[in-house]
Amino acid sequence: MDDQASGSPQDARRVPFCYRHPDRETGIHCTRCERPICPECMVDASVGFQCPECVRGGSGSGHAPTASMPRTIAGGTVVADPRLITKILVGICLAVFLAQLSLGDGFTDRFQLIGRAYFPLLGSVEGVTEGQWYRLLTATFLHGSYIHIIFNMLSLWWIGGPLEEALGRARYLALYLVSGLAGSALTYVIAAPNQGSLGASGAVFGLFGATAVLMRRLNYDMRPIIALLVINLIITFGWGNIAWEAHVGGLVAGVVLGYAMVHAPRERRALVQYGACALVLAAVVLMTLLRTAQLT
Template identity: 75%
Template sequence: MDHVASSAPDARSVPVCYRHPDRETGVRCTRCERPICPECMVSASVGFQCPECVHGGGPAPSGGAGGGTARPMAAARPRTIAGGTMAADPRLLTKILIGINLAAFLVQLAVGESFTQRFELVGRAYTPLLPGIQGIAEGQYFRLLTAMFLHGGYVHILFNMLSLWWIGGPLEAALGRARYLTLYFVSGLAGSALTYLIAAPNQPSLGASGALFGLFGATGVLMRRLNYDLRPLVALLVVNLIITFTPGFGIAWEAHVGGLVAGVVAGYAMVHAPRRNRALVQYGTCALVLVVVAVLTLVRTGQLT
């Protein structure tokens, strides 16, 4: 009891699910305000409810002695474990990202190779379909971003979009929209920067894999924080890394590694940041990762020019 009393602020910083006491969570039922883990969440019109409230057995919000004048506790909007605001559609940004990737792929099919060569990641190369020397080293830094939304074929985009739906959706619900989107772009840019730094300057690269591996890494950090079994995720990640480094697949392993490292770093800040100054720690860490991205990009540009 002495230990619990002495560390009360830390113990209360992240409550545990009332149905699974071994699982920490930052989400509460919008009706009864009891903390619930992702397994217990049932989507409601706004936020999530616990199974008991959904089936009518949960406690209703108290109205006070007067019988109708007190405000319900639902006025305090439920928060995710990372401090984000719960949304009515917890997968909205994941759907939008998938839509953007699909739209870009349709443009690739309609316009042809000239569109892909204009926006894929390439350090410095002469492209026959475009005039002159093209690449990031020529000041086309937008390629670090646009390459994240291009794909090399039907199998490529199908695999990546399925992965984004399976991994991104639950992670968006757990982090909140702003933090999830920040994590996605920070991981993708980190993957692009490492590819630019290491790969041959005339070797093109494209795909959402860097951002996806960042989501992989952040999901692992989140599952560890909630004491979930990491073995299925680790097995899936190992399989992906084996494929990544297998000769003949033509995969830009640099994007995968860069995205994974950035995702682990940013994800750790998202779910482990202290309640006090939480947003500052979270977004400050992401900003530091972007500083590293900028430094790597400038170093490589200096080498190539």
């Protein structure tokens, strides 16, 4: 019986570790150089997986040209600047906030999320119920104060950058936008129709959810992301004047899309990933239609 026991020091020394991440055990080896590689480092090849160095070295003999194209764990293309979309999103939010400061409340009122608002002095009704569906998206780029935008942009940079690197640009952008729309849709359904809402929090919570799924997929320590989520949820429900509906909607969408992104079978990867985005978008449209019918 003693001969079959596992976990001895000799056995532990035989466990291979990723050559780029020495703290990560792995059973996967590069099909070219035989170096051990973890899931984050492995690149799809025509047969098996390759390490980033062998991929950058060219397709080589006996390998299909696509094997020389680095891919992320979700199937996205590895690029020189893996955080470009995050930088652009931060830049857009900052530019829009400057426009809010320069143009005043009139600009914010025109693009924030509001279901149905009646203005007696103007004799007009505005909101999503009046066909202004664009508010579901534009509200995700607006912010109500310096603290609001600083907190969201720091979260977007810290969480979004690594996630974009793991998913690839197109998948990351789809995740961000769809999560933001899901948060807006849930806010539209639950919140009072004349209650204004704005902020990138729904999209950011979508990134939190997808990051948790990714870390689980890579067998990383889940405690940091869980602690961060708990703190943010405590703030969401314990602090006044916060649209918790956007946070919850974005988080749920992020978990669903994140799971589709990192667990999609390789042979049907794009179909599953973008199909999941289409389904969540369909749910957003359905919720919006039903709520509009209720309010009109």
